Each structure stands twice: as C-alpha cells, then as structure tokens.
Amino acid sequence: MEALELARWQFGITTVYHFIFVPLTLGLSVLVAILQSFYYKTGDIGYKRLTKYFGKLFVIIFTLGIVTGIVQEFQFGMNWSEYSRFVGDIFGIPLAIEALMAFFIESTFLGLWIFGWTRLSKAVHLACIWLVAVASNLSAIWILMANSWMQVPVGYHLVDGRAELTDFIAILMNERLLVQMPHVILGGFITGGMFVIGLSAWMIIRNKQPELFLRSAKIALVFTAVASLLTATTGHDQAQETVHTQPMKMAAMEGLWETEEPASFSMFAIINQEEGVSQREIRLPYMLSVLAHNNLTSEVRGLNELQAEMEEIHGPGDYMPPVAIVYWSFRIMVGLGVLFIIVSFYGLWLWWREKLQNHTIFLKTTMVMMFLTFVANTAGWIVAEMGRQPWVVYELLLTADGVSASVFESSIWISMTAFTLLYGILAVAAFYLVWYYGKQGAPEEQEGKETNLHTY
C-alpha cells in the first residue's frame, strides 16, 4: 500500500474508533445530569444511586473518548500536513476554540464532579455535571463546524494555493453546520438513551433493583423517543441540503447513475462501479424527488452527468466516491434510525399500558439496540466522509494532495499497527469494565453520607 492509502486507513480506523465513544458521551453526559437533577429536586436516594451507576460507566467511556481525541488533533499535522497548510487559516479556528471553550470545562469539571461529592455543596456539584454535559455538546458544535467547512467551504478566498478566511460569520452560519450539527448531536442522544435503556433492561431482566432501573428506563425512553424523531427530521433536512451543495454525494447515496426527472428511490441494488451500473434494482417511483425536493416532479442529478461536469471544471480524473459503500451505509443508517423510532415509541406505549417491566422480549430487544446505535453512527460518518471523496475539502483539495510529504510508508505502518493493537486492547478492557460494573447494579448509598464516585 502507498503512504496515501495507509494514511487514509489509519485516519479511518482511529476516527471510527473515536466516534464509538463520542456520541455515547454526548447523550450519556446529559442523561447522568438529568438523573442527578432528579436527585437534587426530589432528594430521593434512588436517583443518586442511578446517577452513580451510570456516572461510573460514563467516566470509563469518557476516558477513551479523551485519549483517542488527542490522536485526532495530532493526526492532522502528522499525516495530513499539506492539508493542514491548506486549511489551517480556517480549520484551525474552531479546533482551537473547541479546546479553549469546551475541553477545559469538560476536563476541569469532570474532575470536580468525580472527586467533589464529598467537598462541594449539592447545587454546585450538580452544576459541575451539567457543565460537563453542555461542554461535551459544545465541543461537538466546534468540531462539526470544522467538518462542515470541509463539506461546504464558505467564507474563504484562495491565496498562494491556500484557503484564507474572509468571512468568519459565514463559517459560523454554514448551512451544512446548521443541519449537520443537530443531526449528529441528536444521534448522540439516541446512543446515550439506548445505552441507558439497554442497561436498565438488563438489570430489570436480571431482577436487580428492577423498580429503580424502571425509572431510568422511563426517563431514557422519553429522551430517546424525542431524539430519534428529531434525528430523522434533521437527517431529512441534511439530505435536502446535500442535494444542492454536494450533488455527487447525494447521487452516490442513492446509487443514481443517470439523471432522473422525476427521480425514483432505490430500495435495493447490487452496484458495479467499474461498469457504472446497478443490478437487481428495486425502485420506488417519484420517491427520491419527494425526499430530495419535497415534490413529485423535480430532477435529481445522476453520477455520470456530475462526473462529466466535474471533469469540465477540474480536469480529467475520477470524481465519484465509492458508490456501493456510500449507498449501503446510507441505507443502514436510515434503516436503523427508523428502527430506533419504532422501538422507543413501542417502549412508551408499553409503559402507558404498564407492561414495560414484564415484556422480556422488548427488554431484550433494547439490549440489541444498544449495540446497533454504534453501527448507525459509523454508517452515518461513512456517508459523510466517503461520500465526499475523492475530495478532502470539497472541490478545493483532493485527499491525495493533502497527505504529508515527509512521512515514510514505514512510519505509517508502525503507527497504524500500534494504534490498531492498542485500541483493540483498550476496547476489550473498556467493554469488560462496562460489563463488570454494569452487572453489579446500582451501588448502595446512605442518607446524608457522601462518597466520591471513585478513588484512584
């Protein structure tokens, strides 16, 4: 493999791995804060037990999110130095603000929250976890601002082959950011929500403090049901925005080779990119026009036409992303998204009928859902990032031109192997710890006596 391919594999592996922990952190931090708020408001010790139970798991997951996040920041410079030179003037701003505004709050107040149970007043201590939750989600906004600019570059001009900032407000208000940010954060809320539901279900099935975990299940069900609906609507917004700003990505998501008017939606296809055809296709007439433009008539442009257009603008080359991967990732994401809506609303219905705690099949289903949220998140990122290929900054910089010029293949082999091995070991350790502490159920708590979340 060449240095470029290796660097891409490494970025893919480390990013997907990092993005297992991030969405979970986004949702779980908010849910732990909500549970603690219930404790603060009602003084009911049960909520404190739940806060500590999920808080302990949250910290395990958060740790892996942090350590894999440092790799991400360093990797731009290490493996993508030409990219860094090209985008630094713009991309660096949200990255630096993310650290100044979010990471400092997260790390400082998480420390205060973990070790401060015995030292801080109840109100201040509650404020600490809320600051962690808000800052985690703030950090998502800034990093997505950086990513949105790679998808839809705005507010720049080119000087000496580099993008320079001309309009900061345009970057803050990037239309991609406005649709992508809520979609990703809400996806994180589903992930956190399903995690709480799934673990609560596990405890209820095992008859371990079932009344207690029924409470967390109910809170998380409401949270997840709302988040899953909104994830779908914001996802729809994002697709409609993509039709205009990245038509090539849209065409790949739909496996649409030729321009259609009105356009049909593909349900199933075996995609052969070399020959530029799809086989055994099942298509629903008009449906893609509805999804893309909210009407029954509009045109949706196909891969071949867009390829020809890009060749005209950017010169000869292959400007199509890997169609089959993008097409199927999109279907996996959407399919799972629909499943999450059905499961969470069915859960609410069972709650209303007061059958939630006895419906073992449903409870077991949520435990499966807990794992599927990660598949959905990963699939979503594959659509966003692979769908942008061969560009790293859409229509401005090719991925191939962004790679570090001075880094040897052998160095990347070393780093990729090291990261993969270490990440693999950490995944086993983290999974084991979540299982171990998850299995134990909520810790005992005494009235009026505080202990810290943990001691090193």
Added chain:
Amino acid sequence: MDLQTFWLILIAVLFIGYFFLEGFDFGVGILMPFVSKDEVDRRITLNTIGPFWDANEVWLITAGGAMFAAFPHWYATLFSGFYLPLLLILLALIVRAVGFEFRSKMKEQWWRKTADYFIFWGSALPAFLWGVALTNIVMGLPIGDDMNFIGSLGLLLNPFAILGGLASLVMFTLHGAIFLSLRTTDELKDRVERIAKIMWVPAGVVLLSFALLGYRHTILFEELGLIPGTLPMITIGAFVAVIVFMQINRFGWAFAATGTTIIFGTTVVFQGMFPVVMPSTISTDFHLTVYNASSSDLTLTIMSFVAILFLPIILSYQGWSYWVFRERVTRDAIPRS
C-alpha cells in the same frame, strides 16, 4: 507589537502552562513506584493528581489547536517532521490516562501492576521526549524550501537532544517530587522530601551541562550574545533557589521555584529563537518564522478576541479546582479494599 508576535507569545504561554502543570503530574507518575512502600501509598500518590491531570493535559491540546490556527505551517512541519516521537508521546499519553482511570477499577494484582507500568512509562516517556523535541527544534532541522522536514529518525536522536530529554525528565521529576511533598503527609511526605533533596544535585548537573552546551551550539548563542541576559539568569537563579527553600523546609516556595525554572527556561527557548520558530539547517532562507508560517491577520484577530476572553476564565476555574482539592491526601482518604 504585531499580531504574529502576540500569537507566538500566546502559544508560548500555552506550552509553558502545559510544561508547568503536566510537568508535575508527569513527575508524580514517574515517582509513584519509587516513593510508595505499599498499595495505599501508590493510591495516595495517584490521588494527589486525581482531579487535575486531565485538565493539565488540555493545555497541550489547546497549544496544538492554537498552533494549527495561528501558524499552520509551523504545526504542519513540526507534527509531520516529528512523526515517530509524537507517535510515542501519543501512545504514552493514552496508556497513562487509561492507567489512571482503570487502575482502581479491578482488584486483581496483574491488572494494577499493568496499570502501574502504563502510568510510569506513560509519564516518563513524554517527559523525556518533550525535551528531545524542543532541543531538536532549537538545534535546527533539515527543512527544505517547501517547509518540509527532510531527515530521518536517527537524526532526532543525537546525543545533545538526548541530553535535552534527560534535562526535561529530571526537571519534571523534581517538580513532581516537590508537588507530592505538598499533597501528602507523614512518612510518605518525608520520603518524598528526601528524594527531592537528593535529586537536586544530579538534576543540577544535567541541567547545567545542557544549558552550557546548548548555549554554545545552537541558534540561541547567536541571538543572545556572550552575556545571556535576564531570562536565563532568572532560570538559573530559580533553580538554585529550589535547594535553598528545600533546606529551610519551605516546600511551597520550592515548588514556585521549580515552576519558575520551567517557565523561564521555556521562555528562553521561544524568546531566544524569535522571530524564528523552526530553524532550518539547510539554509537560513528556509527558516520558519512567525511571519512566513502564520495565518491571515483576520484569523489572528478573531483568535485574539477568543483567547483574551477565555484564558482568564479558564485560569480562574482551574485555579478554583486546585482550591477545592487543597487538602493533603491521607491514608484515611483511601477506601479499604
């Protein structure tokens, strides 16, 4: 002062903040196996930095992000040029953080032993490698006309850079020992104080030889002239003050003195090279300076507002967290297992 100079100062402040803060928690991680008589001691040692180490590390992340934003070429050249050392630092920081967080989660001996290795090597390796990296920057690197590093790993591991690595290693360890003396009690505190005092002499030898050789062999000499000037003198003075304060049992002041040594020592490097940030050994035309490596004025202006707004807020809440956890960690604070 122009924006580029202002941003060099800010990035220097972020790196100085990082070396000052993570410096002592590296030291604590390095000393943990040597100052502890039993498992309780080990846990006390770790808990002295329990609430702090993560926020200390954010200074590095912020320095990296700020460098990316303000001086993209500096960031790109440095990070791609130091690929393997940075890889080692990353791996070390990962296992170290995991060691801290996961250690007490299981009672099994092998688990805790593994975590101890993670914490020790995860602290010692970066403490050493930051010195190696900084020394190499000051010495100059083969940087070509396209701003890219054209050298090999062997070049980075030259004897002088290794001496630089030892210098940062001993300095952080001493800084950490004195920090520990402020956060522990009884026998453990006595042991740590003794180690700090004994360490001072070899640390002084390493630092002095590094300073003299560095002064003679790097760009700093051309910039500073024969008489080193105020900043290097303060650095040396502060280091001498460390042993004086320790001898009269003022460990709080001694900590301020190791801190001052780190702050001014790092400042000498940044200030001594100015306006160069990465000297090229191929040609002075290929030096990376704050001017040819920087972002646009608009970007620097926006970033200035953000930094001026947030840095004081960050310092106040981080300071507050040190205030909240000001009590020493005693044996009673460690739950019996």
